[in-house]
Amino acid sequence: MKIIKVIGIVCLMCLWLSAAYSKAGERDLAKVMADHLQCYPLEILSFEEQNPIIIKKSVCLAAIYHKSGAEPLWVSEKGPGERAAIILKYLRNAGNEGLNPADYQVKKIERQWADLSLNSLAELDTLLTYNMVKYIHDVSYGQLKPYMVNPKLFAEAGERGFDPLKMVETIRKTEDLEAFFQSLPPQHRQYMGLKNALIQYSGMKYSGLWQKEILRKSIRPGDEDEKIIEIKKRIALLENAGVESLTTDNLSLFDDDLMKKMIRFQLNNGLEPDGIIGPKTMRELNKSPQERLDQIKVNMTRWRWHDHTLGDKYILVNIANYRLFAYETDKLKFSMPVIVGELQNQTPVFSDKIKYLELNPYWNMPPSIAKNEELPKLRKNPNYLVNKNIRLFSNWQKDGVEIDSTVIDWNAVTPSQMAGFKLRQDPGPANALGRVKFVFPNQYFVYLHDTPSKKLFSRQTRSFSHGCIRVSEPEKLAAFLLNEKDNKWDRERVNHLINLGKRKVLKIRPTIPIHITYQTAWVDKNGQINFNGDVYRRDEKLYQALFIK
Structure with missing residues (x-):
């Protein structure tokens, strides 16, 4: 009590x-x-x-x-x-x-x-x-x-x-x-970049130059409309170029210069970069400085929850932006698209250290997936596990024996009984973890891994996993993590070991920090503020908790 x-x-x-x-x-x-x-x-x-x-x-x-x-x-x-x-x-x-x-x-x-x-x-x-x-x-x-x-x-x-x-x-x-x-707030570039953006958007709010709403209909390159003048002014404000930088040549024409700027705007706002001002682009253009200030404040709050020292060499994953960033000596080495947890299986936010990676890994299927997703498939097709190169064991203990999954009456197996079986997928091209698994032991049982489903990385929205993070370029990431001053690694060396087809564990020495974040406002390597969607619908809830009494 x-x-x-x-x-x-x-x-x-x-x-x-x-x-x-x-x-x-x-x-x-x-x-x-x-x-x-x-x-x-x-x-x-x-x-x-x-x-x-x-x-x-x-x-x-x-x-x-x-x-x-x-x-x-x-x-x-x-x-x-x-x-x-x-x-x-x-x-x-x-x-x-x-x-x-x-x-x-x-x-x-x-x-x-x-x-x-x-x-x-x-x-x-x-x-x-x-x-x-x-x-x-x-x-x-x-x-x-x-x-x-x-x-x-x-x-x-x-x-x-x-x-x-x-x-x-x-x-x-x-x-x-x-x-x-x-010294109290975070001093790293991500937080300080948002702090600078706070000043920028505060200036916009009180400049007197911001029109409340500039557009209600779609506009395409080549169109001519009086509203395009306001769009050009809006982009000039957002780029800190100043309205006086606009040329006097046909301001109402959607010209090539505006199309290039719109594509840049779309990229900076997590939109499809097609250069067309459609409904989604229109919604982002019409967002007021106050809305952006609220969004920036919410994301500054999130950074205070994290370690203030990110590390000399570290990995940062932004769930909301579906992207992984690799940093060394405070410089961005590369970034890559990732796939994160779906709304029902959200990827958690936390920091840890990557301790090792596994080439040609086994996949031990979580019991929740086995009973909720695999059991219904087995009831329709008893050969399902064999076709997927998944082996069935009697239990999760070391003494568990392998069972022929094709002779079991799966219609008689309950979900709780299914959870007691151990399902393990052997290494191979169809393995759900792909060819590389990156491990940082944690309470959430979350890790980074490759995937055989490469087509999903081309999607604009990439929340498809059960919580783990799928990476688009695992060999590149592995080489970055393994590379040391006296032990050089590159993608070719990683690929050589993968192509041997054998499971191999490679320790990361020293261990490398990984920060899994949820940022709907962030700064790129040039210090440019970026905004993106709120896939887990958290911003409004956090804003309400922080500022509404």
Whole structure:
């Protein structure tokens, strides 16, 4: 049973009155501070239900000031100090990180800033403390609000183990508070690129040049229409070229130059690059700067959930963009199309390390696939497993014996019985994992792998798997992972081992980080902001959890 144990009442007044103060002003401030803080309950939650202490303001403040010996942290009887000013500066500028300054009571702090009455100073100190701790948590790990709204969908949000007491102790020992605050958010190029895009779209929002809706009908290259003038202005704004860059030659004509720009726009927005302004392209063109700002903020939040250090050499998979990126020394080496989990079997978001790859792998079919998909096929065709080069074993134990799948009455086999069988597909051209499997052991049993179904990579939308990630160029990826300074690998060397036809495990030394992300707004190698579809329909849910009260 989950129990909250209240183990004490912290009467901060007692602590304050017992402190020795040399100045009357300090004693007076101490007494007022005690009156302000006295008898906040210090609650200790049971291990089974350990809600973060930062969630409840009164508990958080009681714990912090009790631990600190009940001293004012940022103010004196003369007013807020230099470190208080630095704290307020970062709370004011929370919008630069896609956060809302109103969440950190900035206006209330500003109203009390110049008020030197002891009551106001006492409250100001606690306002700075709580909102500073809250900001540090949010900019470092993401707000806890999404997790509190939907723990399953937003399991990565926030840091439940965040300790505000230790954080305050760290800050009090930190000499360069500016550098400390600057180091809190992610510093990698993906996050910083979104931060720059936030500035760009904020400028568009307040420029006065953005028309609410510029188009309601499809337009093709060669067409002439007055609306094309507005389209050219819109593209100029989006490319930061400025409306003044437009030529005066027949602005209402859909010319070759506009077609090239539309193709670039479509590529940057996850659309089919045909140069035609159809319904989908029209919808993206008509999206307002505020809609884009909301989208950017949501994706900045997602990056705070990840490791802030991505690694010197790493793999990044963007589920929402159906693409894998390989980076080394912060430079993009290559990218490739991938296939991700379908809506019913979503690919999870997490980080791990690739430890080894397997050439010509076996495929041990998950029981869920065996009972839900293979059993119905076997009932129609008892030779189905043989035709697919899939072997049947009596169980998943080492002593499981091989069974002839063609002699079983599959109509008499229940789904639960089917799950007890082990189905293993031998290496070969029809193997579901293709010729290479990339392994990073994890709780989701997800990995990267090749596939015999190459045609699917040409699709614009590629959510077809059961959760694992299929890669379009496995040999290229394998060579990148295996290649070291003193041990050179290329696609030819990988292909030579594959063509031997034997199963072989190759360890990755050192292991290489992999970050499986879900980004509907991201920056390319040139720092250009890109947007794409929301295949799992997560953006609106996350936005609601973050910003709608």
